[in-house]
Amino acid sequence: MHKGNISSVTEFLLLGFSELGKNPTVLFLIFSLGYxxxxxxNITIMSVxxxxxxxxxPMYFLLFAFSVSETSTTFVTIPxxxxxxLTGHQSISFxxxxxxxxxxxxxxxxNxxxxxxMAYDRYVAICYPLQYQVLMNNKTCAKLVVASSMTGFLISLSIDALIFRLPFCGPNGIRHFFCDLSPVLRLACTDIYLTSVVIVFFxxxxxxxxxxxxxxxxxxxLSAILKIxxxxxxxxxxxxxxxHLTVVITHFGCASFVYLRPKSVSSLDQDxxxxxxxxxxTPLLNPMIYTLRNKEVKFAIKKLLGLPTAQKLARMFVTHVMKYHSFPRKIISDRGFSPFRVVNGRDFGPFGNTALSQYMGGTADVDEWIQIVQTTWPWLQKNLDHAKHKYKEQADKHRSPGWELKMGDQVYLSTKNLRTLRPCRKLSxxxxGPYPIxxxxxxxxxxxxxPKALRRVHHVFHISLLKPYTAAPHFHLEPKPEVPTVVGGEVHLEVSKILDSKLKKGKLFYLVRWKGQNDLLSQHYKHNFYSPYQGRKRNRQV
Structure with a gap:
């Protein structure tokens, strides 16, 4: 306790269940089982x-943070x-x-x-589904979790400072099984009206x-759903x-009834x-609600615990039926026995595996069965090779020819199996590349x-994920000369730029550049244009 506090109370007594006259052993067993x-x-949810x-x-990231917070809340009170x-020791220090x-x-x-x-996450997912990956990325989720924790603990620190700065001079019995706000505040030896108003405000x-x-x-x-x-x-x-809505009703219903209703002495036992x-x-129902109403979580829990999923059970059932009930039993004319007998050495009957039991009992003619297999196997191998050849022949009709691979060649790598930083695969x-072989x-x-950026990616790839690199050709494109227009027997060209002008004998002359006909403007024409003015500065160049 602080030295400046005038209270003589150094510890409190938790009288929550002692005043209710309950059997502590029975309560201990019930609460231990519940805990x-x-x-x-909660640990199962977090592990999954x-x-x-x-x-x-993002939705399950927030659910993981919520489960961690709920489990931590139980660590504060239940132990x-x-x-x-168990011990009957009811005291707790200041x-x-x-x-x-x-x-x-x-x-x-x-919480x-x-x-x-979590409600904001559902709002973005339903109202802005195309922008969900951009708005609710990992950084945004982490900021939401950190902001929730900091805001909650800052408010809690303010309330804790308001309560425990008050003087406590007795009695020291808290009518609760843990130090809650209202029971502790009632033990203060001063007027608590203002403090209670501030705490209710928080x-x-x-x-x-x-x-x-x-x-x-x-x-x-709701407005977005009704538009569907x-x-x-x-x-x-x-x-x-x-x-989420069920958890909200459960959580806020209990919390509001305890902390927002008017207080009285008789209400402490109800609290x-x-x-x-x-x-x-609340910590017990929340994982049950998310588990029972969420197929993805149930599937992940079964996979984590090694339980057979619905897909696995269906696959096992189909395999069993195909093996024992749907296997071809039609007699092959040229050999005189069915494919089932070729594989299993017996014909499958409708009354169970009697032939198999005979083999296991040692009464079957093993030599005859071995002879049948030895004579049948070459025929099966021949038919399998023929079928394989036919399948390959049909597949080669639609298969494009491959390209030769050499060391040192540059190839492009497909991003089909690579994770990129783009918000969706369409933007990737x-x-x-290109990367060398x-x-x-x-x-x-x-x-x-x-490169080092792809150091976690295995460096061996199939040819289907590669594309040959071809360097872009560099072409030197010359301007195509324009065909002059002939009007009235005279050639007319379009002026691209006026380079200079001069007045000679009362007439105005221009030095021009013709469009598409740069070869027409030679040094001879420039010399003739500037010849009467030898001392003039040549600041115009063609």
Whole structure:
């Protein structure tokens, strides 16, 4: 405690569940199970977003930040509650109480601002879908997360300084299971009216202002959705916002009921019960809401846990049916047995694998089966080679001839499989380079010398991703002389530029340049033009 504080209170007592007469052992088991579930769900969400590259988008980046903030909020309150229920030690020091208020309110305010950022993300995605990648890039998302954290903790620091500068001279029992704003403020030994007004003002900024911003975003979203013509498109747009809207209602409903309603002495017990829902249920429901209503997250979780996805199950089912029920069993006339018998050594029957069980039991004639395979294999190989030749012959009709690859040749590299810094692939260059060939691995594969900017890209490429480099030809284009116009038997040329003029014997003469006929103006004409004025400065050149 600060030295300037006249209070004699050095610690507080958390009396939240002791005054309600609850069994601490049962509560400890219930809260421990709930806390473990919260950690498992939120850590799973964070791990899936980190490991799955398909979820590396602005929406899931903000969801990851929100899960981190929600999990951190539980670290502030629940471990101390479990220790209190298990050991019965209800005391908390003055400094620990101040830190608990700071971190709890700061993380709670951070959650509110992150929900506003998530609402803005949905607004941009629905109202400006073509500009989404430009407006909501990684830098913008990082700025939103940092701004949310800084604003939330600055407000929390202001509230913490307002409360704990007050004198506390007893009693020291907090009617709550953690140091919340209202229970701690009631223990001050001075008039708390002005402090309460300021704290309510800060709470209104955090809760009401964020709710208003979210409502404005959803008004624009709703107007944009109603302009969509198809019902399928409107339903898909609504589904992208349903999870976020459910979390907003849950989060702000509990927080507003605790911090914005009028306070009374009897309401402290209600605040304790409601805070249990706010501390436990909100972090527990948020990952469940985003998981149950999001197919991409469910698919990523199954892939992370190694569970068979719907596509994998369908592929396994089709493979099983094709292998055991749909394999060709038509008897081949020239050999007298089916393709199934060629592969498996038996004919598949409708009553199970009886023939296979006979083979496994050792009663089948193995030598006969080996002889069948040995006589059948050359015939199968011949037919496979014939089919391969036919496929190649048909494919070669549509295949363009390749070009010869040599070491040192310059080639362009396709950006088909390269990530660029452009906001979308349509704005990227189709080819980059040219880069020299350092090694010819085979007739369709080469190794290129790539610059340092592409050091993470493997330097071996298929010929289909390359294009030969051809230097642009340099042509020296001479001006094409214009054909003179003949009018009345006289040649008429167009004047391109008047170079000089002179007055001779009362007549005006011009030295001109003809358009397209530069060879007509020779040194002879210039000499004749300037000959009467030998001392004149020759400042005009043709």
């Amino acid at each position: 473990g579930t919260i950690l498992v769900f 977003i980190l490991t799955d590259r398909t979820l590396h988008s 101390k509650l479990l220790v209190t229920l 400094t620990e109480c101040a830190l608990q208020v700071f971190w709890f309110f700061g993380l709670g305010a951070n 509110c601002f992150l929900l506003v950022a 709470c209104a900024i955090v809760l009401l202002a964020t709710v208003i911003l979210i409502l404005i975003s959803y008004i624009y979203i 013509q198809s019902s399928m498109g409107r339903q898909k747009a609504f589904s992208t916002c349903a999870s 304790t019960i409601i805070s249990v829902g706010y501390v436990f249920l 260059d189709k080819y980059v 350092t090694r010819v691995i085979n007739e369709v594969t080469v190794e290129l010398a790539l």
